[in-house]
Amino acid sequence: MIRGLEPFLKAVENPYKTVSEWKERTGKKVIGCYPMWLPKELVHAAGLLPVVVWRSDEPVTIGHAYVHTFNCGLTRSFVDDAVRGKLDFIDGFIIYRTCLQAQELPFILEQHVRPAYLEYLYLPAIFPGAATKDFLIEELERFKASLEEFTGKEITDGELRRSIELYNENRRMLRRFYEFRRKNLGVLRAREVMAVVWSSMLVPKEEHNTWLRELLLELEERQEELLKEPRVKGDLKVVLTGALCQTPQFEILDMIEDLGMVVVDDDLYVGSKYFANDVELDGNKRPLEALAEHYLKREPTCPTKGDWEMDWTDEIAGMVKRGGADGVISLLIKFCPPHLCYYPDIKRGLMEAGVPEVMIEVEHEIVSLEGVRTRLQSFAESLRRGA
């Protein structure tokens, strides 16, 4: 039992409840941010609570009258929630061009949710050239002005700097938490690790930082005792990769562990991609420019950003080496074009590097967990045989 994990697990149990209760408690406004790279620090500095929108655990019904069945689970589920009124407690939404499927969301929200605040940002692909950065800064200035208009309050550089520092502190602690997992295999379950990251997308950073401080303290104090009785017992170490924009089902994570595979690291969005880099503030730089530079960072590789030179496979292989992993499990969200277009190169690249890999297609409505189990089981067996 790790007591420090409790608030994180409770927060992700029912994200609708978590966010709406916070809203009731504080009387503040909530802004739903589409994943993955929106500068949420600006929303925070405006005195609002930015939350990353999530996939529900219900099958999509009415939503299919508004979006195609061959859209990814997140877009379908988000639209379904929106048209069913499940997101009415959210005061505003910010969408940007993550992929083609995100482009149609503002219209649907405007028609069916009519939020008090709706912003569509043209965050650019990170193509080389000064035009990209200049346009991005111009776009962030416009975004800042639109938030100010909504709240009726100016966002000062000092406030933005404080929000960035708060977010950076969160990132640093999450990195420490991941470092703990790598060095103390089996102490933390994969679903717990994901809950810790996911909850950071749902609750105010101030609160999340408090929880994280207590958790890290407990883990560090009880390290030896926890290591004596690892909660995940497995003979194989794996790295998880993929799952852009959304959480895979926790059942899949449990299944991986039940089959004797311990997750040593991940590059998931609801994972290490979320907190990989700090926003670098220095004395002279305008905080808005620091946010732009953070967005333009090429690592961790993200296929939605349009960087053709960074090699995602190298990053994954590096993670495997650092964690001494036996293999890689790719979690590919069904109908996720950025990942789909990259995946064959990852598979080929890992094969050439001698890293065993298996791909699990993650669907919103899981058709058969038994099919997933069979794939994972044969993967584990092949790792054991050293095939």
Place this chain on the structure above:
Amino acid sequence: MVEKKEYKLNRLETTKLIGPMVDKHWAELREAKEHGEKVAWCSGPLFIFPYAMGMKCHFMAGYAAYCAGRKAGDQVLEAAEADGELMDTCSYHRLHTGMAAAILRGRPVRKEVILPIPDLLITGRLCTEMAHYAEALYRRLKIPVVAVDIPPPRRKEDLPRLERFVVRQIKESLIPALEKVCGKEFDEEEMRRILRVLKKATTLRNQCWEFFKLKPTPWTLWDYGVSIAPVFYMMGKPETVPYYEKLLAELKERAAKKIPAILPDGEKYRLYWDAWLPWAFLGMFIRKFVSYGAVPICGRYPWEFFPHPEYIDPDADDIVKNWVELYYTKGHQAMVMMTEGALEQIMELVEEYSIDGLVMFASKTCRAWVGQREIVNEIERRLGVPGVIIEADMVDSRMVSEAQIETRLQALFETIDARRRR
């Protein structure tokens, strides 16, 4: 019960000329490297720039149409899948990685659809997946890439700043990259020459387009579709203007003699067709339409090709800006890639061209034509014009179910009939 009458497609003579013209274009592209010419592969509306440099240029969607037309689509897709591609990936993307697999690993595909490895990959990120294709090819071929982000605007007030962004990228990234590859300065005069030809061709094409307003219509959207190449990847070629002159003359003659696109007496249903034309299945679709007396009349895809030739100014001081204005502040062509702009335009088309129903062609591997379901909902609500969604693919035959298409079309025609009886 839908009334069945014997309808027959009455093909135009002029469109028969397009096959040899297109074949010549692709043959020149295949042979370019042997003649020491530079080759670019391009996505998005940027091919005029390599053309101005005298490069031979392949265009992503145009290649898909060509492959499909040569009945090589499924074969190239098989090569892609043998090389690790997954079926849900954009079939235009898979066609290119399939071709790369044919070049790199000798996967068997028909020779006429194998193109030379280019000197430059040009990404025009009007659709995000148009960027992924170049990224994937870079990873395989390690050829220089130059990329221009072309964000589709949601609101008219967004147009000026997006336009400035695109102009800067073309001037600061694309043109220097072309100059480097070609070893010479950007040929602005050649771009002006291409634009002069394009302006003539698109002006004629717009005059042809007007004939869609006639009832019965003398031609179909498919005739228009197969005539895209002269204002698209063949832009600037001298033969493109005479092609449209002939087409216009034939349409005028048909109109004067009241000769319809389908016999015996013209269409019973006038349809709007959304998204890509189904390149590999043009024949199957038109046969089905015609059997019901239906004709596809207009659509937002063909519309994106220069609906406003009046804004093409070959003598503009800033020729790059003039080109980008066609997509942004003047021509608004990029707005059809967002639901807001598409809905506005489709509503105009429905009214102006007396459309009876919408057929939304939803490609299971392509989401570029956003908002299809909402557009059907809204047009039904605002104009009372019904629509159906057909889920299929522009190239991959495994995703095309004739039975499903038949059922959806029957439902559409029965709805239109029922409303007419009211």
